[in-house]
Amino acid sequence: xxxxxxxxxxxxxxxxxxxxxxxATLRAVYPxxxxxxxxxxxxxxxxxxxxxxxxPEVR
Amino acid sequence: MSAIPTIAEAARLIxxxxxxxxxxxxxxxxxxxxxxxxxxxxxxxxxxxxLADAKAAEARHMAGTARGPLDGIPIAHKDIYNTAGIRTTxxxxxLEDNVxxxxxVTVTKLAAAGTAMLGKLSTHEFxxxxxxxxxxxxxxxxxxxxxxxxxxxxxxTGAAIAxxxxxxGTGSDTGGSIRGPxxxxxxxxxxxxxxxxxxxxxxPLSFTMDxxxxxxxxxxxxxxxxQAMAGHDPSDPGSANRPVPxxxxxxxxxxxxxxxxxxxHFFETDHPVSPATQKGIDDxxxxxxxxxxxxxxxxLSPMAEYHAAGSxxxxxxxxxxxxxxxxxRFNDYGELFRDRIALGGFITAAALFQAIRRxxxxxxxxxxxxxxxxxxxxxSQPGEAPKIDEVPKWGNLEKPSLTMPFNLTGxxxxxxxxxxxxxxxxxxxxxxxxxxxxxxxxxxxHAYEAATAWRQMRPAMAG
Numbered sequence: 027x028x029x030x031x032x033x034x035x036x037x038x039x040x041x042x043x044x045x046x047x048x049x050a051t052l053r054a055v056y057p058x059x060x061x062x063x064x065x066x067x068x069x070x071x072x073x074x075x076x077x078x079x080x081x082p083e084v085r
Numbered sequence: 086m087s088a089i090p091t092i093a094e095a096a097r098l099i100x101x102x103x104x105x106x107x108x109x110x111x112x113x114x115x116x117x118x119x120x121x122x123x124x125x126x127x128x129x130x131x132x133x134x135x136l137a138d139a140k141a142a143e144a145r146h147m148a149g150t151a152r153g154p155l156d157g158i159p160i161a162h163k164d165i166y167n168t169a170g171i172r173t174t175x176x177x178x179x180l181e182d183n184v185x186x187x188x189x190v191t192v193t194k195l196a197a198a199g200t201a202m203l204g205k206l207s208t209h210e211f212x213x214x215x216x217x218x219x220x221x222x223x224x225x226x227x228x229x230x231x232x233x234x235x236x237x238x239x240x241x242t243g244a245a246i247a248x249x250x251x252x253x254g255t256g257s258d259t260g261g262s263i264r265g266p267x268x269x270x271x272x273x274x275x276x277x278x279x280x281x282x283x284x285x286x287x288x289p290l291s292f293t294m295d296x297x298x299x300x301x302x303x304x305x306x307x308x309x310x311x312q313a314m315a316g317h318d319p320s321d322p323g324s325a326n327r328p329v330p331x332x333x334x335x336x337x338x339x340x341x342x343x344x345x346x347x348x349x350h351f352f353e354t355d356h357p358v359s360p361a362t363q364k365g366i367d368d369x370x371x372x373x374x375x376x377x378x379x380x381x382x383x384x385l386s387p388m389a390e391y392h393a394a395g396s397x398x399x400x401x402x403x404x405x406x407x408x409x410x411x412x413x414r415f416n417d418y419g420e421l422f423r424d425r426i427a428l429g430g431f432i433t434a435a436a437l438f439q440a441i442r443r444x445x446x447x448x449x450x451x452x453x454x455x456x457x458x459x460x461x462x463x464x465s466q467p468g469e470a471p472k473i474d475e476v477p478k479w480g481n482l483e484k485p486s487l488t489m490p491f492n493l494t495g496x497x498x499x500x501x502x503x504x505x506x507x508x509x510x511x512x513x514x515x516x517x518x519x520x521x522x523x524x525x526x527x528x529x530x531h532a533y534e535a536a537t538a539w540r541q542m543r544p545a546m547a548g
Contacts, residue, residue, distance in 0.1 A: 044427070058483075066436060070443070076445060
């Protein structure tokens with residue numbers, strides 16, 4: 027569980043008008059989000075490009 | 086024929102002048118008047134428009150100028166599809182009085198095919214937050230048992246089709262929002278290949294994950310609806326510029342020779358499904374074998390990897406769409422949508438880009454796995470519909486989504502009913518095909534439906 031102080035910093039960075047109750051709700055689920063961010067952030071080959079390429083042509 | 090015809094059945098009867106589009110539409114309106122107070126499938130009923138559309142269709146049929154199999158078929162639209170002059174709310178207080186001036190491209194296409202438009206259907210708020218009880222309108226309920234959930238977000242479309250209020254309708258699918266309600270309401274619903282159907286005029290949730298598509302009682306009906314909806318749209322940057330095939334062309338080919346891969350670990354270990362759902366899939370695989378298909382297991386990366394990448398991209402994109410309102414009208418959203426989307430503010434830029442990089446790797450993985458396969462089989466819901474007041478707020482994160490892998494990769498995927506569970510509610514399987522291979526997907530789904538009796542069973546209220 028992320029500390030209340032550390033979560034306060036993240037919450038402030040969002041700029042959202044969160045109540046204490048809303049912060050508590052989001053703080054409780056934040057570890058699940060953190061797990062997902064860690065899962066996708068496992069090392070990838072340097073040349074692995076993102077999936078949202080675009081076709082450089084005028085349509 | 087059941088009392089409520091399929092689109093294909095109605096089209097044949099109308100063409101033979103044995104069924105009037107006006108009477109068909111009146112039948113639907115009658116069922117809505119009788120039962121929608123317990124289902125809340127419609128946010129707005131456009132009865133006059135529906136009857137005018139039906140009368141126009143009938144005139145065309147009598148004059149020999151009918152527009153095709155959808156001419157005179159009663160449909161309705163999920164309330165994130167813009168409809169000119171008709172309120173489009175996304176089931177949200179934020180758009181309570183929103184009246185678009187222009188139809189969504191797919192709405193225009195379905196109207197041009199001659200459909201009779203009965204109104205606008207319930208959705209989870211902005212196609213994500215539901216079931217919610219703190220919005221201006223109540224959530225849709227399941228026609229098989231109104232105490233139960235429909236899944237979402239195309240909740241009203243699923244409920245309305247199962248109850249016989251309409252013969253088909255539109256949905257949208259960003260993480261499973263067509264396939265989920267199709268599954269829990271016991272109908273068919275397809276998320277087409279990314280880019281096959283225009284998104285122009287449909288309220289966005291996640292630009293790279295949003296798909297529009299049809300829902301109907303049968304696979305065959307989905308093929309008929311998709312025929313009208315699909316096609317290149319220059320105004321949609323994600324629209325694929327390629328010819329539209331005949332989606333019904335392969336329906337009569339059966340399953341003989343189809344090569345089917347079963348992603349068994351998705352629904353047995355990554356997100357274990359109920360015994361009834363498992364049995365439904367196992368029985369369906371037996372049906373396919375009896376019909377002459379080849380069936381073998383395939384292994385992909387753990388579903389959690391697809392789910393993580395998909396959820397991070399979806400939540401980030403949705404946050405970007407909604408950020409201005411989140412900062413100024415935060416408490417005008419329903420609690421479910423608000424809290425789920427607020428999480429997007431906590432996703433780092435690096436994590437988002439790692440998710441987008443992983444998206445390419447996972448897409449290539451599915452492409453390679455399907456190199457010598459026509460169809461993949463998985464589950465699209467873990468079991469029967471739960472009670473509507475027992476759906477957890479964070480159910481979208483607690484276990485990996487069975488449908489998300491194919492939003493992430495853009496492959497076409499469809500829910501098909503495989504029977505009923507111990508609670509008497511539908512269970513289903515998910516069929517997946519290669520990109521733009523919708524005719525093969527419909528072929529596989531139709532072969533299964535034709536070989537089984539599930540399409541003969543309607544909710545009791547549909548009478």
